[in-house]
Amino acid sequence: MAGKPKLHYFNGRGRMESIRWLLAAAGVEFLSFFIGRALELFLFSKDGNLMFQQVPMVEIDGMKLVQTRAILNYIASKHNLYGKDIKERALRKPSMSDVLVLGQLPLKPHVPLCPGLPHTPHHPISNFSVGNWHIIIFFFVLHKSHEAPGLMCKEEGREGCGCNTELSHPQFSPVSVPSLYPVLKALKTRISNLPTVKKFLQPGSQRKPPLDAKALEEAKKIFRL
Numbered sequence: 001m002a003g004k005p006k007l008h009y010f011n012g013r014g015r016m017e018s019i020r021w022l023l024a025a026a027g028v029e030f031l032s033f034f035i036g037r038a039l040e041l042f043l044f045s046k047d048g049n050l051m052f053q054q055v056p057m058v059e060i061d062g063m064k065l066v067q068t069r070a071i072l073n074y075i076a077s078k079h080n081l082y083g084k085d086i087k088e089r090a091l092r093k094p095s096m097s098d099v100l101v102l103g104q105l106p107l108k109p110h111v112p113l114c115p116g117l118p119h120t121p122h123h124p125i126s127n128f129s130v131g132n133w134h135i136i137i138f139f140f141v142l143h144k145s146h147e148a149p150g151l152m153c154k155e156e157g158r159e160g161c162g163c164n165t166e167l168s169h170p171q172f173s174p175v176s177v178p179s180l181y182p183v184l185k186a187l188k189t190r191i192s193n194l195p196t197v198k199k200f201l202q203p204g205s206q207r208k209p210p211l212d213a214k215a216l217e218e219a220k221k222i223f224r225l
């Protein structure tokens with residue numbers, strides 16, 4: 001039996017957080033290996049560990065998986081958190097893509113890494129407007145799913161965890177999003193009350209807090225941003 005998955009990333013939330021959430025929701029214990037300097041990342045990549053010289057990378061079942069969505073797909077498929085069939089999967093995939101886009105909005109390469117500011121005035125498209133558009137689509141998918149409950153499996157699957165990760169992002173403060181979207185708020189509550197997620201939300205878990213200024217500077221140095 002393969003050992004625990006090994007997560008390689010920097011010691012912060014970033015792109016690895018939804019993977020941490022999904023593994024936690026699946027009840028899978030994992031090990032974290034933190035890259036603290038640009039040189040470490042370079043040497044780790046030079047040894048052939050990173051297919052695209054980027055992290056997140058997850059060692060799981062004898063593989064070195066990279067690309068966040070591919071990793072989420074594998075974990076969700078393996079642990080039955082990705083819909084009951086290909087139709088449900090196809091219906092739900094766009095909503096997950098939206099959730100991942102939402103989470104990255106403040107972190108676009110042309111926008112310096114920032115600890116979840118609600119929007120960046122100099123950004124050509126205000127995060128708020130794009131974020132809302134995606135939320136409206138996601139809301140529609142979510143709302144439709146409530147008309148056909150089968151679309152969201154009981155654990156709410158990978159979208160739910162992804163959604164919770166993003167909704168726990170400072171830019172989606174309780175004031176700005178869940179209060180406006182009761183269906184999202186209900187999803188956030190349902191996910192948070194899953195026993196495995198509830199445990200992950202306890203202090204001392206491997207969940208990462210939003211980037212503070214210090215962690216932001218460290219991430220910029222590691223990834224040469």
Ligand SMILES: N[C@@H](CCC(=O)N[C@@H](CS[C@H](CC=O)c1ccccc1)C(=O)NCC(=O)O)C(=O)O
Pocket residue numbers: 013014015053054055056066067068069107109113219223225
């Ligand atoms: N398509 C891939 C992309 C993976 C990716 O962009 N990895 C980066 C670190 S994460 C990123 C850093 C700033 O953009 C970040 C850090 C914090 C929050 C969000 C993103 C990396 O390894 N950069 C080294 C290099 O590109 O040389 C995937 O979905 O997994």
